[in-house]
Structure formats: structure tokens, C-alpha cells
Amino acid sequence: MNASDSGSIRRINVKITVRERWYTWPSPVFDVMEQNLNTWWRNGHNLDRATYGFMITRYNFRGRKETVALIARFGYSQQIGGQYSIPFVDKKRTLGVTLTALYTKNHEVFLATRNNLLVFYKDRDQHIRSDFSASMKFQYRPGIYYRQTLDLKFTDLKVNSDVINLAPDYFTDTATRMRYFSVSYQLVRDYRDARYYPLSGTYTDLEITRHGLGLLKDENLNLTFIAGGFRKYQPLTSRIYASAMVRFRYLPGQAPPFYHQRALGFSTYVRGYEYYVIDGQSYMLFKSSVKYQLMKPRTYNVKFLPVEKFNMLHLAMYGGIFCDGGYVQNRTTLPSQGNTLANSWLLSFGAGIDFVTYYDLVFRFECAVNHLGESGYFLHMGAPF
Numbered sequence: 001m002n003a004s005d006s007g008s009i010r011r012i013n014v015k016i017t018v019r020e021r022w023y024t025w026p027s028p029v030f031d032v033m034e035q036n037l038n039t040w041w042r043n044g045h046n047l048d049r050a051t052y053g054f055m056i057t058r059y060n061f062r063g064r065k066e067t068v069a070l071i072a073r074f075g076y077s078q079q080i081g082g083q084y085s086i087p088f089v090d091k092k093r094t095l096g097v098t099l100t101a102l103y104t105k106n107h108e109v110f111l112a113t114r115n116n117l118l119v120f121y122k123d124r125d126q127h128i129r130s131d132f133s134a135s136m137k138f139q140y141r142p143g144i145y146y147r148q149t150l151d152l153k154f155t156d157l158k159v160n161s162d163v164i165n166l167a168p169d170y171f172t173d174t175a176t177r178m179r180y181f182s183v184s185y186q187l188v189r190d191y192r193d194a195r196y197y198p199l200s201g202t203y204t205d206l207e208i209t210r211h212g213l214g215l216l217k218d219e220n221l222n223l224t225f226i227a228g229g230f231r232k233y234q235p236l237t238s239r240i241y242a243s244a245m246v247r248f249r250y251l252p253g254q255a256p257p258f259y260h261q262r263a264l265g266f267s268t269y270v271r272g273y274e275y276y277v278i279d280g281q282s283y284m285l286f287k288s289s290v291k292y293q294l295m296k297p298r299t300y301n302v303k304f305l306p307v308e309k310f311n312m313l314h315l316a317m318y319g320g321i322f323c324d325g326g327y328v329q330n331r332t333t334l335p336s337q338g339n340t341l342a343n344s345w346l347l348s349f350g351a352g353i354d355f356v357t358y359y360d361l362v363f364r365f366e367c368a369v370n371h372l373g374e375s376g377y378f379l380h381m382g383a384p385f
Contacts, residue, residue, distance in 0.1 A: 029053045033076045033108075034118070035265050038274045038378045049108070051075045071102075078127075079104040098137040105130040109159070111167035112258065115338035116276040121166055128163055132156045145191055151184040157259070169258050172220045178259070180221045184209040192233065196360035197383045199241050203231040211260070223260060225251040229285075231385060239293040241318075244286075245385045251281040255332045263328045264346075270326040272348030272368030274378050278341045280330035287385050291320025291354070316356040322366075322384070323349045347371040354383075 031051040032040035040049060053073035061068045066086045073079040081102035089095050106129045108122035121128070135153035157171070157178045164174050171178045186207040192198035206228040212221035229247035236242055247268070255261075258279075264270060265277035268285060295317035330342035352366030364380040 027055055027057070029055050029071070029073055031073075031077075035269070035277060036274055036378075036380070038376075042275065047075070049076050051077045051079070053079075076108065077104050077106055094140055094142050096139045096141070098139070099135070100137070101134045103130070103132045109163060111163055111170055113261075113277050113279050113337070113339055116278065116341045118277055121163060123160075123162065126160070129157070129159045131158075145189060147188050147190070149184075149186040149188070151182075151186075153182040153184070155180055155182065167258060171259060172257050175220060177218075178221060178257075179216055180211055180219045181213040181215050182209065182211045183213065192231075197354075197356050197362055198231075198233045198243075200233050200235050202233070203229075205229055221257075222254075223251070223256045224253070225249055236290075239296075240290065241293070242288075242290045243385070244288040247285045249283050255281055261330075261332075263330075263342075264326055270324045270346045270348055270370075271322060271366060271378070271384070272324065272350060272370035272374070272376070273341070273346060274376070276341055278326075278328040278330075278346075279333070279339065280328035280342050283328040284326060286325045287322065288324070289320050289322035289384060291318045293317075294319050294353075297356070314356075314358040318354040318356070319352070320354075321349070321351045322368075323347075345371070 029052060033049045033051060034040045034043065040046075043049075051073045052075050053071070055069060055071045057067065057069040059065075059067055064086070065088075066084070068085075069083045071079065071081050071083075079102060081100070083098065083100045085096070085098040087093075087096040089097055105127040107124060107127055108120055109129045110118040110120050112119040133153060133155045135151060137149060137151045139147055139149045141147040155178075159170065159176055161176055163170055164176050168174045184207060186205060189202075189204040192201035192203050206226075208226050209224070211223040212219055227247070227249040229245060231243070231245040233241065233243045249263070261279040261281070263278050263280040263283040264285065265273070265279075268283075270285065271287070293316070295315065297314065297316040300313040300315065324347070326346040327344070328342045328346075330339070333339045333342050348368050348370040350366055350368030352364055355363045357363070362382050364382075364384065366378045366380065367375065368378060369375045
């Protein structure tokens with residue numbers, strides 16, 4: 001950097017020191033096969049419904065920002081697969097490709113929703129469902145803030161006859177197998193300051209997905225839906241932040257089989273309703289929050305850890321209040337099923353504390369009250385939206 005002072009030139013040397021992140025992650029895997037950790041814990045935290053194993057991920061493979069991942073899981077879901085991703089395949093460095101293949105088999109599946117809760121069926125002696133999927137995803141990113149994604153996928157699902165006898169609508173036309181191709185297009189406009197825990201900016205996305213392209217003789221699925229959303233993050237003062245989001249899915253035409261009926265209750269949910277599943281074809285979701293920065297981002301040197309990649313601990317803490325709402329349209333639910341949360345408005349409010357730590361990990365502890373008058377304490381990982 002140069003500066004002029006009375007005809008003389010001063011030179012200032014600026015030294016920037018960076019610390020590279022860890023590129024190879026031989027990480028253990030522990031997942032629960034219910035809606036979330038809270039439901040699993042309330043239902044007795046049964047390890048029979050937990051999946052464990054390992055995943056080895058190599059980031060920046062060959063020094064070209066490529067990613068290679070191998071996964072092996074055991075327990076509730078037995079899964080093996082891999083993924084390869086390359087960010088740029090063209091000279092303009094705008095087009096990337098991701099290849100994924102997964103094979104999964106289960107002794108237990110949930111085959112219906114009754115009283116807003118999942119109904120499970122298990123056979124300890126044999127696997128009652130298998131799932132193979134392979135996909136090729138193209139991502140076009142002409143600039144920092146915009147990206148378009150085209151995802152081509154093949155899915156092969158099999159269940160044994162017991163599942164269909166208990167739930168004839170699990171697949172289409174009481175079939176025990178469902179094979180189909182899918183295509184999905186997504187447009188994203190991302191102006192957030194950070195992906196893992198944004199405090200300012202906006203995020204907009206729109207997605208159109210088609211299941212069943214008519215390429216197979218036995219391809220008995222005909223399903224198209226549109227989904228999208230908008231998120232806004234706004235600093236109010238140097239330590240107070242507001243945020244809001246709205247998300248929707250619209251599925252016209254005939255209702256799909258149960259396997260494709262998921263609406264709210266898994267990764268997309270209204271806070272305060274973590275214990276419930278609301279099936280349906282279309283939904284609307286709204287979330288809002290105001291939070292205060294209890295602890296500004298700090299970095300601590302954990303001296304007793306000898307590995308340089310891990311001995312720098314980053315920590316920030318936020319406390320706040322929130323209000324959520326949602327609505328699920330279900331044209332197939334019957335009064336005898338007791339799924340009273342469908343076709344009615346959902347509303348909740350509460351408060352929580354967020355911990356943001358190194359390698360983009362976020363832990364949230366929340367207390368929420370829903371419109372049924374029920375209250376509870378919930379643990380989540382990741383930003384609220």
C-alpha cells in the first residue's frame with residue numbers, strides 16, 4: 001500500500017496470516033430415524049432407531065476444491081454410498097457437477113400417520129424396505145450471489161408385501177416396488193453474510209420438481225410440485241438482529257402416495273410442534289425471531305489440543321424470542337385417522353439460546369408453546385432458518 005506525503009512515498013507492508021481448515025474428515029455418524037432428536041429422546045431414546053457408522057470426506061481433493069465422500073452406516077438404516085463433486089468443469093468456471101449413489105435397507109419403516117404421530121412397522125428377521133438412488137446434479141453459478149441447479153435422479157424403492165397389506169397407499173396402486181426418474185430445477189439468489197448463521201442479507205429460492213418422466217414401463221408415479229421461499233435478516237443495532245422467513249410448497253392434482261406425503265414435521269417444521277408430523281400435499285410456513293448478541297464472536301486458543309486445526313475455538317452466543325406459524329393442506333386425511341393438525345392453522349412462540357462454535361456448528365436450546373397450550377424444551381442443531 002502506497003501513500004503520498006509531501007512528495008515522498010511511504011510503503012506499508014501488510015501481513016495476513018491464515019490458518020487452513022482440516023480437509024480430511026474421518027467422522028463418526030450418529031443419526032436418529034425419527035423426526036428429530038427431541039422425539040427420539042421422548043420415545044425412550046431407543047438405540048434400535050439409531051443409525052451409526054462413519055463417513056470419510058476429503059475436501060479440496062487434488063487441490064481443485066473437489067470433494068470426495070464415502071459413507072457406511074449401520075443400525076436402524078444400513079447404508080453404503082459415495083459422492084464426488086467438482087465445482088468447475090468449464091473454462092469460465094461457472095458449471096459444476098456432483099455425482100451421488102446410495103443404497104439403504106431397513107428392518108423398520110413408518111407406514112402411516114395416526115393422531116399426528118408416525119406409525120411404525122418392524123420385522124427383525126428380514127429387511128422390509130430397500131432404497132437405491134443415483135443422481136447427477138449440475139450447478140451453474142455465473143456470479144457470487146446467483147446459482148441454478150438441475151438435478152437428474154433415479155430411484156428404486158422396494159418393500160415386502162406386509163407393508164402394502166398394512167398400508168395399501170404406501171406406494172401407487174398397492175405395488176411393492178416403485179421405480180422412477182426425477183428432474184428438479186432450482187434457482188437461488190443468496191445475499192446472506194454467512195450461510196451457517198446469517199445475521200444480515202436475504203435468501204430467495206424457487207424449485208420445480210417432477211417425479212416420474214415416463215422413461216420406464218413400470219414407472220407408476222406422476223407427481224409435480226413447486227416450492228420456494230424468502231428469508232430476510234436485518235441488524236437493528238450493533239447487537240440486536242431480526243429475521244423472518246416464509247416458505248411454501250404447492251402440489252396440484254391427485255394426492256400422491258404416502259411415501260411422498262411429507263409436509264411439516266421433519267427438517268421443515270413449526271417450532272413447538274417437534275413431536276408431531278403433519279402430512280399433506282401443500283403447505284405454508286412462517287418463522288420470525290429477534291435476538292440479542294450475548295457474546296460477540298471470540299477465538300480461544302485451546303492449548304491442551306496438540307492439533308493446530310482444532311486448537312482454535314470460535315464461540316458466539318445469542319439469546320432471543322421467536323414466533324412461528326404454518327398451515328398444511330391434506331385432501332386425503334380422514335377423521336378416523338385423528339390427524340387434526342392438518343387443514344388447521346399452527347401457531348407457536350418461545351425463546352431460546354444459540355451457540356455458534358467452530359467448523360460452523362450451531363447448537364440451539366429453545367422453549368416453545370404451541371396453539372394447543374403444550375410447552376416443551378427442544379434441542380436443535382443448525383440455524384433456525
